[in-house]
Amino acid sequence: MAIKKRPVSPRQKMINLMYVVLMAMLALNVSNEVLNGFSIVEESLKRTTENAAKENLAIYEDFDxxxxxxxxxxKEWYEKAQLVKLSSDSLYNLAADLKLAIAQEADGADGNPAKIVNKEDLEAANQVMLAPGRGRGDELKKAIExxxxxxxxxxxxxxxxRRIASDLTTExxxxxxxxxxxEYMFESMPAAAAVTLLSKLQSDVRNAEKEVLHKLVQNIDVKDIRVNALNAFVIPNSQTIVRGDRFSARIVMAAVDTTQVPEIFIGNQKVDLKDGLYETVCGRTGDFTLSGYIQTTNGNGDAIRRDFSQKYTVVDPSATVSADLMNMLYAGYSNPISISVPGVPLNKISATMTxxxxxxxxxxxxxxxxSKIGENATITVISTNTGHPQQMGQFSFRVRxxxxxxxxxxxxxxxxxxLRFRGGGLAKGSLLGVEGIGAAIDDGILDIGFRVLSFETVFSGNMGESVLMAGDGDRFSARQKDTFRKLARNRRFYITNVVAIGPDGLQRTLKTPIEIIVK
Structure with a gap:
C-alpha cells in the first residue's frame, strides 16, 4: 500500500534546502592536509605492491x-601457479582500470591516478562505481569474491x-x-581516497598471490633436496622367508625425490635395481643381514650417502593344521579346523581339501x-606372504x-x-513330568545332537510277558504315559529300538536301551 506523503510548508522546504547546502559545504571543506595524506599512503602502497610483485615474479621464473x-x-604445481597468476592479474588490472576511470572523471580525459588534481571531487567515485545502470561497484565486488x-x-x-579472507573481505x-x-566503500568518497582504496586492493591481491605461491613451492622440491634429515631404509615384503622362496625388499632413502634414481651399493658393489626392488633366492635356513649404502646428490652436486642394514630369517616350509574337536574328520559333518603358519599373517593363508x-x-x-567314508581327506596350505603362492604343507585326515x-x-x-538321564532309578513324579526322549554323541569331546524318529517301551505284564508300546515320534504316547501312572515302585521298563538320524543324514537304530527303575 502506498504511503501518503504529508504536505511540506514553504518554510520547511527552505529549511531542508539550507540543510542540503550546509552538508555540501561541509563535504567540500576537506582539508588539503587530509587529501595530501592520501597521496602519501598511495606512494607507500605502490612501493609495497611493487616489492610483492617482484618477489612473485622471481617465484614464477623459478617455476619456469x-x-x-x-x-x-x-607440472601439477606449475599449472596451479599459472592459474593463480591469471586470476591475480585479472583482479589487479580491473582495479587499475577503475582507478583510471575515477581520475579521468575527476580531472578529464588526461586524468592520471598517480597525480589527481581534483582530489576533493566527491562525484567521480559515485559516477564510476555507483551510477545507475553503469556503475561498476557490483562488478568489482563479484570479482573480489x-x-x-x-x-x-x-x-x-x-x-x-583467515588472513587472506580478511584482506579480501566484502562484508x-x-x-x-x-x-x-x-555504497559503503565509495559513496561520497573523495577521488583521492577512492583511488587509494583501490590501490590497497591491488596490494592485497599481490600479497595473497605471494602467500599462495610460497605454499605451492613447498609442494615441490625446488632446491632438489629440501629436508633436514635423510635416512636410508630397507623395506622387506617379509622378514621371515621360507627356504626356496624369494626375499624381496625395497631400498629407499627417506624423503628422496622419486624422479631421481640414486645409486645403491650392496657389499661395496653397485647394483642396478628396478624401482629399488632387491630380490635374492634363499637356499639356506638361518638369520641373514642385507647391508650396504645408498648415494645421491643435492642441488649443488654434493654426494649424500646413507648406510642401511636389514636382518631377515629363512625358515623351512611349515604349517599347523589342527582339528578343533577331534583327531579325525567325520563324513557329512561340519568339522571345525584351525590353520596357521609361523611368521605368516592369517590373512595371507589359504587352504584346499580333497x-x-x-x-x-x-x-x-x-x-x-x-564326503566319502574310508577315504582320507588331504588339506593343502598355501601362503601368499611374499606376493606369490607358496605351498606350506599337506595334512591327511582319516574320514569315518x-x-x-x-x-x-x-x-x-x-x-x-x-539333565540327560540315561538310565537307573527315577522318581515316578519326575517320570510323569517328561515328554519324550533325545539322542546325542556326548563323550566330553563331541556334543552332536541327533533327531529321534521313533522308539519303543518294553513293560513286563502280569504274567511275566513283555508288552511293547510304540512312542509318538520322539515323544511318549498317551498309552505309554497311562502305563507310567500304573507302575508300582521298583518296577522296571526299557526304552529300546530307538531310531535316530544325525547331521550326516544317515539313519540308524541304536543298540543301547535305557533301563528305568521306578522309585
Whole structure:
C-alpha cells in the first residue's frame, strides 16, 4: 500500500534546502592536509605492491626453470601457479582500470591516478562505481569474491586462509547504515581516497598471490633436496622367508625425490635395481643381514650417502593344521579346523581339501565337510606372504562315519539345570513330568545332537510277558504315559529300538536301551 506523503510548508522546504547546502559545504571543506595524506599512503602502497610483485615474479621464473628441468615433478604445481597468476592479474588490472576511470572523471580525459588534481571531487567515485545502470561497484565486488574463493582453495593452512579472507573481505560492518558494499566503500568518497582504496586492493591481491605461491613451492622440491634429515631404509615384503622362496625388499632413502634414481651399493658393489626392488633366492635356513649404502646428490652436486642394514630369517616350509574337536574328520559333518603358519599373517593363508569341501569362517578358521567314508581327506596350505603362492604343507585326515549316539531322557535336576538321564532309578513324579526322549554323541569331546524318529517301551505284564508300546515320534504316547501312572515302585521298563538320524543324514537304530527303575 502506498504511503501518503504529508504536505511540506514553504518554510520547511527552505529549511531542508539550507540543510542540503550546509552538508555540501561541509563535504567540500576537506582539508588539503587530509587529501595530501592520501597521496602519501598511495606512494607507500605502490612501493609495497611493487616489492610483492617482484618477489612473485622471481617465484614464477623459478617455476619456469624447474618445469623445464623436471616437468614430471613440477607440472601439477606449475599449472596451479599459472592459474593463480591469471586470476591475480585479472583482479589487479580491473582495479587499475577503475582507478583510471575515477581520475579521468575527476580531472578529464588526461586524468592520471598517480597525480589527481581534483582530489576533493566527491562525484567521480559515485559516477564510476555507483551510477545507475553503469556503475561498476557490483562488478568489482563479484570479482573480489570470485578471486577470494578460488585462491582459498589453493591453501589448506587455517591461519593463512583467515588472513587472506580478511584482506579480501566484502562484508559490510554493522556500522554500515544498511548500505551495500559498494555504497559503503565509495559513496561520497573523495577521488583521492577512492583511488587509494583501490590501490590497497591491488596490494592485497599481490600479497595473497605471494602467500599462495610460497605454499605451492613447498609442494615441490625446488632446491632438489629440501629436508633436514635423510635416512636410508630397507623395506622387506617379509622378514621371515621360507627356504626356496624369494626375499624381496625395497631400498629407499627417506624423503628422496622419486624422479631421481640414486645409486645403491650392496657389499661395496653397485647394483642396478628396478624401482629399488632387491630380490635374492634363499637356499639356506638361518638369520641373514642385507647391508650396504645408498648415494645421491643435492642441488649443488654434493654426494649424500646413507648406510642401511636389514636382518631377515629363512625358515623351512611349515604349517599347523589342527582339528578343533577331534583327531579325525567325520563324513557329512561340519568339522571345525584351525590353520596357521609361523611368521605368516592369517590373512595371507589359504587352504584346499580333497574328498569334500573346506569353507573359511574367519581368520585361520575353517569348516571341513568330508564326503566319502574310508577315504582320507588331504588339506593343502598355501601362503601368499611374499606376493606369490607358496605351498606350506599337506595334512591327511582319516574320514569315518559319525559314531552312534546315546539315547537319553531330557529333564532337569533339583536346581532346574538341564539333565540327560540315561538310565537307573527315577522318581515316578519326575517320570510323569517328561515328554519324550533325545539322542546325542556326548563323550566330553563331541556334543552332536541327533533327531529321534521313533522308539519303543518294553513293560513286563502280569504274567511275566513283555508288552511293547510304540512312542509318538520322539515323544511318549498317551498309552505309554497311562502305563507310567500304573507302575508300582521298583518296577522296571526299557526304552529300546530307538531310531535316530544325525547331521550326516544317515539313519540308524541304536543298540543301547535305557533301563528305568521306578522309585
Amino acid at each position: 626453470q624447474q618445469m623445464k628441468a623436471n616437468p614430471q615433478k613440477v 570470485r578471486y577470494r574463493e578460488g585462491i582459498l582453495k589453493m591453501v589448506d593452512d587455517k591461519d593463512q586462509q 559490510v560492518p554493522s556500522t554500515g547504515l544498511g548500505k551495500n558494499w559498494q 574328498n569334500g569341501t573346506l569353507t573359511p569362517t574367519g581368520p585361520g578358521k575353517y569348516i571341513a565337510r568330508p 562315519r559319525l559314531p552312534d549316539p546315546t539315547p537319553y531322557i531330557d529333564m532337569k535336576d533339583e536346581k532346574g539345570n538341564p
